[in-house]
Amino acid sequence: MNARASTSPLLAIEALSIRFGDDQCPSTVDAIDLVIGRGEIIALVGESGSGKSLLAHTIAGILTPAASVRAKRFEFAGVDLRSPQEHAFASLRGREIGIVFQNPRSALNPVRTVGSHIADVLHEHRGLRFRRLEAAVIAALAAVRIPEPAARARSYPGELSGGMCQRVMIAMALAGDPSLLVADEPTTGLDTTTQAAILDLILDHARARRMATLFITHDLVLARAYAERIVVMHAGQIVEEAPTDRLFAAPRHPYSAALLSATPANAGTVADLNGIPGNLPKLGVSIPACRFAERCARAIPRCRSERPAFVFDTSRHGAACWVSL
Amino acid sequence: MTLLEAIELKKRFPLRNGRQVHAVDGVSFAVADGESLGIVGESGSGKSTLARLVARLIDPSDGVIRFDGREIGNVPAARFARVSARRAIQLVFQSADDALNPSFSAARNIAVGLGQTRVGADALVKVQAIAAEVGLGPHHLSCRPHQLSGGQQARVGIARALVSEPRLLILDEPTASLDVSVQATVLKLIDGLQRRHQIALLFISHDLEIVRLMCERILVLYLGRVAEIGPVEQVLREPRHPYTQALVGATPGHGRPRATVGELTGSINPQNEACLFHSRCPLAVDRCRSEQPVLRAVGERMVACHRTEATAGLGFSAPAGC
Numbered sequence: 001m002n003a004r005a006s007t008s009p010l011l012a013i014e015a016l017s018i019r020f021g022d023d024q025c026p027s028t029v030d031a032i033d034l035v036i037g038r039g040e041i042i043a044l045v046g047e048s049g050s051g052k053s054l055l056a057h058t059i060a061g062i063l064t065p066a067a068s069v070r071a072k073r074f075e076f077a078g079v080d081l082r083s084p085q086e087h088a089f090a091s092l093r094g095r096e097i098g099i100v101f102q103n104p105r106s107a108l109n110p111v112r113t114v115g116s117h118i119a120d121v122l123h124e125h126r127g128l129r130f131r132r133l134e135a136a137v138i139a140a141l142a143a144v145r146i147p148e149p150a151a152r153a154r155s156y157p158g159e160l161s162g163g164m165c166q167r168v169m170i171a172m173a174l175a176g177d178p179s180l181l182v183a184d185e186p187t188t189g190l191d192t193t194t195q196a197a198i199l200d201l202i203l204d205h206a207r208a209r210r211m212a213t214l215f216i217t218h219d220l221v222l223a224r225a226y227a228e229r230i231v232v233m234h235a236g237q238i239v240e241e242a243p244t245d246r247l248f249a250a251p252r253h254p255y256s257a258a259l260l261s262a263t264p265a266n267a268g269t270v271a272d273l274n275g276i277p278g279n280l281p282k283l284g285v286s287i288p289a290c291r292f293a294e295r296c297a298r299a300i301p302r303c304r305s306e307r308p309a310f311v312f313d314t315s316r317h318g319a320a321c322w323v324s325l
Numbered sequence: 326m327t328l329l330e331a332i333e334l335k336k337r338f339p340l341r342n343g344r345q346v347h348a349v350d351g352v353s354f355a356v357a358d359g360e361s362l363g364i365v366g367e368s369g370s371g372k373s374t375l376a377r378l379v380a381r382l383i384d385p386s387d388g389v390i391r392f393d394g395r396e397i398g399n400v401p402a403a404r405f406a407r408v409s410a411r412r413a414i415q416l417v418f419q420s421a422d423d424a425l426n427p428s429f430s431a432a433r434n435i436a437v438g439l440g441q442t443r444v445g446a447d448a449l450v451k452v453q454a455i456a457a458e459v460g461l462g463p464h465h466l467s468c469r470p471h472q473l474s475g476g477q478q479a480r481v482g483i484a485r486a487l488v489s490e491p492r493l494l495i496l497d498e499p500t501a502s503l504d505v506s507v508q509a510t511v512l513k514l515i516d517g518l519q520r521r522h523q524i525a526l527l528f529i530s531h532d533l534e535i536v537r538l539m540c541e542r543i544l545v546l547y548l549g550r551v552a553e554i555g556p557v558e559q560v561l562r563e564p565r566h567p568y569t570q571a572l573v574g575a576t577p578g579h580g581r582p583r584a585t586v587g588e589l590t591g592s593i594n595p596q597n598e599a600c601l602f603h604s605r606c607p608l609a610v611d612r613c614r615s616e617q618p619v620l621r622a623v624g625e626r627m628v629a630c631h632r633t634e635a636t637a638g639l640g641f642s643a644p645a646g647c
Contacts, residue, residue: 191368
C-alpha cells in the first residue's frame with residue numbers, strides 16, 4: 001500500500017454537503033460525517049433518492065461538475081481533498097481509490113477488448129509495457145477468477161455475461177492496488193448466484209489487501225451479510241450508523257426500523273410487511289426539521305421544527321432522532 | 326379445480342445456421358383456481374417466455390395450454406384478443422413505467438384492460454371502482470404516468486390487469502424496479518386482491534423471499550426445464566434439486582450467501598441426453614452426463630434429478646425475523 005501509513009483514519013469527512021447551484025441553494029446531500037478506517041468494510045444503505053450514489057461519487061472524485069461540494073473536513077490518508085478538487089484527486093483516483101459501478105456493461109467500451117481496458121489502467125498506474133503488460137493483464141483477469149484469462153483478454157464486453165463484465169470492472173479497480181474501494185451497487189441486475197460470487201470476490205480481495213470497502217446498496221439483508229458497519233441514508237442525510245449486528249438487533253432511527261420491517265426476508269407472512277407511507281421530501285427548499293418527520297409514525301412536534309442532532313451511544317451506534325435519544 | 330394446465334410446453338427461437346434457443350423446453354404444470362404459483366430461476370431460465378406463452382402474447386412451438394378446460398395454445402396470439410379467455414388471463418409487467426401509455430391518463434390506461442381506449446360512462450364506473458381498490462384516488466386518475474410515483478404507476482398497471490375481472494393474473498417481476506418501502510405496500514396490495522377476488526396467480530420473480538411470502542407453490546426453472554416444483558415452504562426449507570439448493574444458498578438472509586455453482590451456460594441446442602445442470606452441479610455423476618432426468622415425485626414435490634438421495638437433509642435456517 002502506498003498511502004502514507006499513519007494512525008489517522010483512511011477517510012475522514014466532516015459536515016460535507018453537496019449542492020446543485022450556488023450557496024443559497026439547499027443542499028441535496030447534507031451535513032455528512034463519515035469516517036472509514038483502514039481495511040474497514042462499510043455498507044452505505046438507502047433507497048433511491050437518498051443521495052448514496054452522490055456521496056459515493058464525491059468520495060471517488062467523479063462527482064458531476066454541476067454539483068459543488070463544501071466540507072469542514074474531507075481528507076483521504078492525510079491529503080486534503082477540498083477544492084480545487086480536480087487537482088487533489090488527480091493522483092488518487094483509480095490508484096488509491098478504486099470504483100466499481102452498477103452496470104458493468106455500460107461502463108466498458110463495447111468496441112475495445114476487455115484486456116485493453118485493463119492494460120490502460122496497468123500502464124497508467126504501474127508503467128508496464130509490452131510483454132510484461134500482457135502478462136499482468138492475464139494475471140489481473142485470473143485474480144478475479146475469470147476462466148481462460150488469456151483467451152478472455154481478447155473478448156469484447158458484449159461477448160461476456162454481466163457477471164464476467166463486473167469481474168473485469170473489479171480487475172480494473174484493483175489494478176492500482178487501492179486502499180479504498182467504492183462499490184456502487186456492484187451486483188444490482190445480476191442473478192443471486194452471480195451476486196454471491198462477485199461479493200465474495202470483492203470481500204476476499206478486501207481482506208487479503210487490507211483494502212477498505214464502501215459498499216453501496218439498497219439491500220439491507222445484503223449489507224448485513226457482508227459489512228462490519230452500516231450507515232443508513234435518507235433524503236441526503238445520514239440518519240443512523242451502527243455496527244451491523246446492533247443495527248439489526250435494535251435500530252434506533254424509525255426509518256431504519258421501517259426499512260427492516262419492509263424487507264421480505266424479515267417477514268414471516270405478507271401481513272408482517274410494512275411499507276413506508278408518503279414520499280421523500282422535495283429537496284428544492286431547505287428543511288429546518290427532520291427530513292423523515294412527515295413519514296414517521298413516532299414523530300413529535302419537535303421533529304417538525306428542529307433538526308435532530310446525530311448522537312452516538314457508547315457502542316458506536318449513532319442516530320439522528322429526537323424520539324430515540 | 327384446475328384452472329390452468331401446461332403440458333410439455335415448448336418455445337424455440339431460431340438463430341442463424343439452424344441453431345435454436347430452447348427458451349422453454351417441455352414444461353408441464355397446473356394451477357388450481359385461486360392458487361398462487363411462484364416461478365423462479367436465473368435470468369435466461371425462461372421465466373418471462375413462459376409468462377408470455379401462458380398469457381398468449383406469443384405462440385408455443387409445441388405443447389398444450391389448457392385454460393378452464395379449453396385448449397388455448399392453438400389459437401394464434403394475433404387472434405387471441407378476440408377470444409373470451411383473453412380477459413380472464415391478464416398480465417402485470419415488470420416496469421410499469423414502460424408498460425403504460427405515456428400519453429394516456431391513468432384512467433385511460435386502466436380502461437385499456439377493458440379493450441377500450443376511450444373511457445365511456447360504464448367503463449368509468451369500473452375504472453373508478455378498481456382504482457379505489459388499488460388505492461388510487463380521482464386526482465390520480467387524471468394524471469399521466471410521468472406525473473405519478475413508481476408505486477402509483479405500479480398500481481395503475483395492477484388496476485389495468487384487474488379491471489376485466491380476470492381469473493388468472495400473471496405478474497412478471499411486478500416490484501423489481503421499486504424501493505423496498507414501496508414494494509412492501511404493493512406486495513400487500515396484490516396479496517389482498519388475490520384473496521378477495523380468488524384470483525389464481527402466476528408470480529414470476531428472481532427473489533425467493535418474495536415468492537415465499539406470496540405463493541403457495543414454487544416452480545424452479547432451469548434453462549427452460551422444471552428442476553423442482555412443490556409447496557413453497559418445503560422446497561425453500563429443504564430444497565432437493567442441487568440447483569434449488571444453489572439458489573437458496575446464494576440468497577442473503579439464510580446466513581452468508583454462498584456461491585456454490587459457476588455461471589449459467591446457454592440454452593442453444595442443449596444436449597438432450599444429459600441433465601442441463603450437470604456442468605455446474607457439485608453432485609454430478611456419469612449418469613447426469615448421459616441421461617436427462619425426468620420429474621419424479623419426492624414426497625409432496627417433484628424433482629428432476631438423478632441424485633435426490635444425495636440431496637436429502639440439507640436444511641436451511643429459517644429467515645432471520647426481526
